[in-house]
Amino acid sequence: MKSLAELAAIRARMIEQVNLRKDDNVDTRIVVGMATCGIAAGARPVMLEFIEELKRRGIENVTVAQTGCIGMCRLEPMVEVYVKDQEKVTYIHMTPEKVARVVGEHIVNGKPVDEFTIGAQG
Amino acid sequence: MMRELADNILDIAQNSISAKASLVEIDITVSHASNSVSLVFRDDGCGMSAEMAQAVSDPFTTTRKTRKVGLGLPLLKMTAQATGGDFAIESEIGKGTTVSVSFGLDHIDRPPMGDVPGSLFTLVLMNPGTDFLFVYDYDGADFTFDTRVIRETVAPIPLDNPEISAWIKDCLYQEITELHGGLFS
Known part of the structure; x- marks a missing residue:
């Protein structure tokens, strides 16, 4: 395994940051459907790309979570975005390539990418 | 079939x-051997009863309440x-369950291994309350990854802390790619 000493060093650095993430800081949740249907349609690369894109942009108050089958398996991979105090937005047929636009336009600038949503395509 | x-x-x-x-x-x-x-x-x-364990590889058996099909194990069995x-x-109520499956390595219908490190990383990241022990053996060379060891090393920082999870991701990709000699197939 990669050296645990390296991991201990990261811990030492992290522990000094007062700003340990707390759930009450979170105002946006990105939820990816990861049941058999979602996984078969390619949900995993989509989820991993959300995590990478958030990290790339240094966004910390957003969590990425998984859920089971959302119920419309033919529209998978599906992603639901919950922004605090706003209506849920459901994206369908997601791909890793679409992730950057969802993060940039919706998460950062507050304007959902209409053309990827279930309303536009479903 | 899964890709x-x-x-x-x-x-x-x-x-x-x-x-x-x-x-x-x-x-x-x-194992090539x-x-x-x-x-x-x-x-x-x-765990589950012996009857249930017998029945779960049938697509029309599921514990789901929302609908009557469950395809995970049937797809796995079909591919094998x-x-x-x-x-x-094998399963015992209160003890747990073991699923064992094998595939012909050189069989033309065997799906590629694919992004195994990505799957393992997803499991660790999305299930912070569960511990995982991964043992990856490639022709006798092996790699063991144990979240209990990692948890102990970084406590009280959670595994989904961005820096810690980045380390976990790098670790899984590096070690598994190395076992495969840099190639997945």
């Missing part, structure tokens, strides 16, 4: 999470049998 075995790994391990396992072990063995890829999923979750492999499930 890659990595997708099956992610999918089948979810069953253990649903069974409230506190430790999920996944053994992945690639015995011409097989084998996967073993072992959990300490709630299509490649000359075996499928077995």
Whole structure:
């Protein structure tokens, strides 16, 4: 395994940051459907790309979570975005390539990418 | 059929999470000598009766309440049998469940391994309350990844802290790619 000493060093650095993430800081949740249907349609690369894109942009108050089958398996991979105090937005047929636009336009600038949503395509 | 075995790994391990396992072990063995890829999923979750264990590889058996089909294990079993492999499930109520499956390594219908490190990383990141033990054996060279060791090293920082999870991701990709000599197939 990669050296645990390296991991201990990261811990030492992290522990000094007062700003340990707390759930009450979170105002946006990105939820990816990861049941058999979602996984078969390619949900995993989509989820991993959300995590990478958030990290790339240094966004910390957003969590990425998984859920089971959302119920419309033919529209998978599906992603639901919950922004605090706003209506849920459901994206369908997601791909890793679409992730950057969802993060940039919706998460950062507050304007959902209409053309990827279930309303536009479903 | 799943596009890659990595997708099956992610999918089948979810069953253990649903069974409230506190430790999920996944053994992945690639052996050219015995011409097989084998996967073993072992959990300490709630388990199931012998009748249920017999029935779960039928697509019309599921514990789901929303609908009557469950395709995870049937797809896995179908893929194994299509490649000359075996499928077995053992379970005991209150003790846990073990699913063992093998595939013909050089069989033309065997899906590629795919992004196995990505699947393992997803499991660790999305299930912070569950411990995982991964043992990846490639022709006798092996790599063991144990979230209990990592948890102990970084406590009280959670595994989903961005810096810690980045380390976990790098570790899984580096070690597994190295075992495969830089190539997945």
